[in-house]
Amino acid sequence: MTARIRQFLRKRAEDGPCLVVDLDVVRENYLAFAKALPDTKVFYAVKANPAPEVLALLAALGSSFDAASVTEIEMALAAGATADRISFGNTIKKERDVARAYALGVRLYAVDCIAEVEKIARAAPGARVFCRILSDCVGAEWPLSRKCGCEPAMAPDVLEHAHRLGLTACGVSFHVGSQQRNPQAWDRALASVAAVFRECGERGINLVMVNLGGGFPTRYLKNVPTVKTYGSAIFRALRRHFGNRIPETIIEPGRGMIGNAGVIEAEVVLVSKKNENDDVRWVYLDIGKFGGLAETMDESIRYPIRTPRDGDDLAPCVIAGPTCDSADVMYEREPYALPISLEIGDKLLIEGTGAYTATYASVAFNGFPPLKTYHI
Numbered sequence: 001m002t003a004r005i006r007q008f009l010r011k012r013a014e015d016g017p018c019l020v021v022d023l024d025v026v027r028e029n030y031l032a033f034a035k036a037l038p039d040t041k042v043f044y045a046v047k048a049n050p051a052p053e054v055l056a057l058l059a060a061l062g063s064s065f066d067a068a069s070v071t072e073i074e075m076a077l078a079a080g081a082t083a084d085r086i087s088f089g090n091t092i093k094k095e096r097d098v099a100r101a102y103a104l105g106v107r108l109y110a111v112d113c114i115a116e117v118e119k120i121a122r123a124a125p126g127a128r129v130f131c132r133i134l135s136d137c138v139g140a141e142w143p144l145s146r147k148c149g150c151e152p153a154m155a156p157d158v159l160e161h162a163h164r165l166g167l168t169a170c171g172v173s174f175h176v177g178s179q180q181r182n183p184q185a186w187d188r189a190l191a192s193v194a195a196v197f198r199e200c201g202e203r204g205i206n207l208v209m210v211n212l213g214g215g216f217p218t219r220y221l222k223n224v225p226t227v228k229t230y231g232s233a234i235f236r237a238l239r240r241h242f243g244n245r246i247p248e249t250i251i252e253p254g255r256g257m258i259g260n261a262g263v264i265e266a267e268v269v270l271v272s273k274k275n276e277n278d279d280v281r282w283v284y285l286d287i288g289k290f291g292g293l294a295e296t297m298d299e300s301i302r303y304p305i306r307t308p309r310d311g312d313d314l315a316p317c318v319i320a321g322p323t324c325d326s327a328d329v330m331y332e333r334e335p336y337a338l339p340i341s342l343e344i345g346d347k348l349l350i351e352g353t354g355a356y357t358a359t360y361a362s363v364a365f366n367g368f369p370p371l372k373t374y375h376i
């Protein structure tokens with residue numbers, strides 16, 4: 001929560017939940033990444049928060065962009081990025097979209113299998129490709145599945161195929177899992193990357209780039225290590241696995257770039273019990289899983305919640321959204337402690353919500369509009 005956001009919310013007249021993002025915090029985060037990893041290029045993961053104000057700020061600061069679709073590529077271009085600063089990082093792309101990206105000037109693509117390599121070779125001849133490998137995601141609060149990436153042992157075949165088809169097989173990428181709280185997680189992944197580099201070298205393919213992915217955490221209820229700590233751990237891991245021949249590196253922070261820059265203001269719609277004798281109350285807000293808080297799925301991300309009654313005695317609450325969908329319950333397995341004095345109409349502040357919120361909001365489920373956003 002920053003003074004600028006507090007002041008903005010004091011003056012806001014409209015009804016309904018909203019996300020307010022302080023762009024000064026995004027700027028500080030970008031500079032912290034640039035300082036912690038001085039030899040690494042930053043490719044902001046656009047999906048975390050694609051607001052034009054955010055993209056324009058980062059483009060002006062010199063950031064590059066990791067885009068997952070043609071629309072995200074167009075948004076980055078509209079914000080002032082040039083095509084040579086954009087990576088098409090999704091491993092699942094229609095060949096038509098690869099052709100559109102190529103026409104827009106994009107020359108860097110992610111692949112994780114032979115079929116995807118063949119699409120790129122046809123639709124983006126001569127482009128640079130990197131192969132994404134799977135990571136175990138141990139230590140991540142929002143672990144990624146096996147959906148993107150191949151087993152490291154398969155990567156040399158994928159890259160060799162790219163090389164044979166006239167593409168530039170440039171490197172390897174991985175993602176250690178989002179909200180990765182362990183800075184050592186990159187070490188394990190880099191051991192696998194180095195093995196892919198060696199195997200490709202033996203096949204006469206000279207890889208030059210490691211895409212270190214995202215995973216940098218934002219602070220929710222628990223403290224997280226600083227970006228500087230991550231930078232040092234990653235640098236040590238690069239030294240350990242590559243010695244004096246450290247390759248070019250890029251990072252793709254999403255959550256770590258913008259999570260802590262945003263606050264959602266929400267309102268308590270109802271406080272009730274299911275039985276007079278229950279200890280746990282149900283607190284229904286005007287925002288839930290369908291309004292932008294999708295990352296509460298499986299109670300994975302626990303956001304800090306501030307109330308106007310902080311300091312009063314606490315009692316456990318189930319926290320749910322306003323829709324009639326029974327899945328729209330955010331914290332139940334592990335109830336959330338909120339002040340006993342909490343009342344209908346109270347405004348709550350849900351912190352750390354700058355990433356993966358606004359674009360997750362449904363269009364009009366139950367008639368609720370998408371989350372309003374302000375980037376100030």
Ligand SMILES: *Cc1c(COP(=O)(O)O)cnc(C)c1O
Binds near residue numbers: 090
């Ligand atoms: C989502 C994503 C990121 C960003 O991840 P964070 O954990 O938010 O930093 C980076 N790279 C790729 C390929 C992604 O899909």
